[in-house]
Each structure stands twice: as C-alpha cells, then as structure tokens.
Amino acid sequence: MDFEVNKIEDYTLVKVLADRLDTNNAPDLKSELVLVNGNGEKNIVLDISECEYCDSSGLSAILVANRLCENSMGTFVLAGLSPDVEQIIRISMLHTVLIITKTAKEAEEILFEKAKI
Secondary structure, eight states: OOOEEETTEEEEEEEEEEEESSSTTTTHHHHHHHHHHTTTTOEEEOOOOOOOSEEEHHHHHHHHHHHHHHHHOOEEEEEEOOOOHHHHHTTTGGGGGGGESSSSSHHHHHHHEEEEO
16 A cells, blocks of 8 residues: 555545655545545545655546545645645646645644634
C-alpha cells in the first residue's frame, strides 16, 4: 500500500507514503478515497508531505477527493505540499479551488473551526 488511512474524530486522514503520486498509485488512491467517502466520511485530509512528484493522474485523484467531499457537503483539505508539487498545483490553478495547508495538523484545525460554525 502506498498510503495509510486513519479515521480521526470527524474526518479521515489519508497519508500518501510514496515519494511519487503518479499513474502507478493514483488509481489506487482514487479507489480508496471513493471507499472512504462511500463509508459515510464527508471530511477528508489528504497528506502528501512524502511526495516529491505529482503528475496529472495524481492531480486527478486530488480533484476526485475534493468533488466527493463537496458532493457530501463536507470539506477536503490537501496538506504537506513539497515545493515541486506546490508548483504543479499552482500551474494548474488548483490552489484557487482547494483548501491547502502546510501540515495535517493545520488541516485538522481548519476542520474543527468549520465544525463550530
């Protein structure tokens, strides 16, 4: 498995353990995200702090997670972007539609703030 999934209170943390999010593991990540959402989870934090590279299939998996959470009236947060991955996110303009934090802990704080509203 290139990722681990942990249910934490009101959200699920999915951590990518590979240094690349690409055509080799992005389909598995998509499947896992669909499964997590299908089990009733509407808030997902995707921690990609281990990733140094992300291609279009990785971006697609990220967008799938965002759409699943939006459709469930939940929140998706992308955490831990390396400089190279952040550049790809910016080039593709995804930083304008995604909630992005430096760490999974910051993502958790955002989710708890949203839960209070």
